Amino acid sequence: MTDKRSATVWTFVVTSITAFMVALDNLVVTTALPQIRDDLGAGLEGLEWVVNAYTLPFAVLLLTGAALGDRLGRRAVFATGLGVFTLGSLGAALAPSIEALIAARAMQGVGAALVLPLSLTLLSAAVPPERRGAALGVWGAMSGLAVAVGPLVGGAITEGASWQWIFWLNVPIGLVTVPLALRRLTESRGPAGRLDLPGVAIISAGLLGVTLGLVRGESHGWTSPAVLTSLLAGAAGVGAFIAWERRVARRGGSPMLPMALFRRRGFAAVNAVSLLFSVGMFGSIFLLAQALQNVFDYSPLEAGIRTLPWTAMPLLIAPIAGPLSDRIGGRPLIVAGMAIEAVSLAWLATILDTGADYAGLVPPFVLAGVGMALFFVPVASVALGSVPAEQEGLASGTNNAMRELGGVLGVAVLASVFAANGGYGSPGAFVDGTRPALWVGAAVLLTAAAVATLLPSPTRTAAPARTAASATPAAPATPAAAATPAAPRALPVVGRPSSV
Template sequence: MTTPRTRTVWTFVITSLAAFMVSLDNLVVTFALPQIRADLGSGLEGLEWTVNAYTLPFAVLLLIGAALGDRLGRRRIFTLGLTVFTAGSAAAALAPSIGVLIAARAVQGAGAALVLPLTLTILSAAVPANRRGAALGVWGAVSGLAVALGPLIGGAITDGAAWQWIFWLNVPIGVVAIPLALRRLDETRGPSTRLDLPGVLVGAAGLFGVTLGLVRGEGHGWTSTPVLASLILGGVAVAAFVAWERRLEARGGQPMLPMSLFRNRGFAAVNVATILFSVGMFGAIFLLAQALQNVFGYSPLEAGLRTLPWTAMPLLIAPLAGPLSDRIGGRPLLVTGLLLQAAGLAWIAATMSTGMSYSQMVPAFTLAGLGMSLFIVPIATVALGSVRPDQQGLASGTNNAVREFGGVLGIAVLSSVFASRGGYGDPEHFINGITPALWVGVAALVAGALAGLVLPGRPTSAATPATADATTTRPILEPAAI
């Protein structure tokens, strides 16, 4: 007979494994993009969608994943998400064309949005209150490790086998995790809430339309009918989403994203800073991962290793930045972090040339990594501290979704600049494109720092993941990712 302690251990193992798997896929494909481009004959637009097709549905559905679990059963929805994610991974590995790969990545993203918030909810419900903080801390470290190691793992697999194995890797893990979840996890539910399906559909349509227009703008012409139609219809859908959410909230309903939250100066400012952080960093990583291979001749593994001063820095800095944030507040760290990231990207943009050595990149990567660490450590505390305790689960989910969409926007915008000023071709052509794109990333990060200055000096309320109610329908803690 399974003891409560054994059940708790199994819950921790299963949820941490699932969180690692879906968090890994956020960046693991980035360093395989040159090989995908060569094998599937894709252009820049196809590579953008290879990344964004995962992130966009993930951002939209993240806000309702936990609510679905509360309503229909957390284990059931968690297992469904694992199944969808695993099936999407297999389809991506078998993809014969870039279009099929993009569709499979969208399936992966939808599955990940069901899995990730429920890993936290299920774990919180299974762990005794006096040990919850430690369990969630380890969970966060595991998820953060996946993000940090994503470029390295993706590069190693692409180098040693083929890019398809990035996706095949998920299949046996999913095949093992699904029956384990059904057998070892308890079925629990939370307070039943009415799902805002119109909000989900209209919001998704708006974000997709805007993203489609931005991605296709340079290739099809910014004044072309398809691009203008995408941008206009997407903008109209976003406006309709805002109007619907306001109306639903005014009638006492349960909107996916209550607009009243953004009347709070602190909450609005932290989300503006978050989206600008993601614009600069996601967009830069997308292009620099390709530059290291296409311009400087590194293999995927060598490129992944060389970005570790950037991507792995949070693992070293977070233990120091956390206590510092508690002492001086999150605003100084957040603003300093954004400025350091801007300095790192500016360094690269100012010195980028075909003859640039790796030793010249290290200080810039280190600066960017240090800045990223200082930003992501206090961001959850600042977001939660800006709202009432009963709004903190929703505030956390919103901030995570904003971060993900910022990444989508960053890849689209910086890639458009890259294509307009240079693009693929010889190394000099690539440099001509990436340099102004990086300066756009710098501008976004500086603007994010200015938004951070609007934040209150100290949170007005506080809650920690350790004390979060295990029945909350929104994630309190998510792995910070670039």
């Protein structure tokens, strides 16, 4: 085996393993939430932060992680991110309190934001152009597989050992892959533009304020000074971020997110749909994953198995939806997917009851999985097709960040609806809270379907690399910039299923 071929193989192995691990930690915790609540004495607010502490820094730092790789070296930043993720996993496994667990999950999110986009770029640079589509397709399939088996793995580990082992699992993998990355991956850099660190700080503070207000609203009162101050400060922070980014662009700088992109109808619409999709779907998953244990009294493993009709369905539908997207464009699939998602949640809201039989939940679970596939398969190509070729990397990172942010808002909003109408006191109380939350999720997804009709038509894949990328629900779209043997500019991944 030549040195070049050996380097390619090692790059594929390391980046695929890390992509699987980072994606797995999005959903692996869902079936462990009831046990975490019991062991650490956490309330609903604490459980929300166990999820959101991971996804919030992931979303905010995704674009910055790619830019840091361009500037400081992708291998170095990738290995650093993997080390941070491993330390966060160790902290989560040893967490003696819910506060310590939340802090460790935030560290994991920071590491994931450095690892995931650079894993794609490193792999793209290492693989010969004629094999790049297949390699990236397998890389994406690993992420999709992690999402599909996440609740199952979490349930099996929680039942067979304890919820702490969900995080212990990452530690030996990280200890092995960090030195492998430093020794086996080829270092590369991209255009070293200025980092928009003020923009990162402003949007981080704004989103934290909004999320904090939403999470605390029901328990502290929506009109309480603390909640109102948090929401208003968060909204002001988001507004300040928009103003700052415009200012940086006017002065010829490098904004974290050029606001001019949102003047494009396709770009604005696909990001709005992505945000709404995550709000509706992943806020619902947060509650339904717990309902399988709190209402139906399934063990963690049994609950994980029973999520498979939902989470595994995209892997089965993607081979059909991918070629269909090439023929008719992405807009019809996304509109149909959002409408199907809305129907599935409305169906679940109608039939969910303490006396319901699991067999009755399977059809809406399957529908939900079909709808997810119809969204995940074409969204990468639609997002990239909405901007010029030189801005595809930025478009991909923005779309992925919007889905992560949607997950944060979805958990916060739907959990607030849940808390206002029910609680953890009994199975009946849990159902009373979950039903209206699912109706809200269905309404959000119906709105997403309406917004998706604004996508330009046709929104077809334009290059073989994109077609290959759409073959799996998690496959990243590969821009033309990444199709040369030289190291491409860091490309934050698009098409990976967003997290809970």
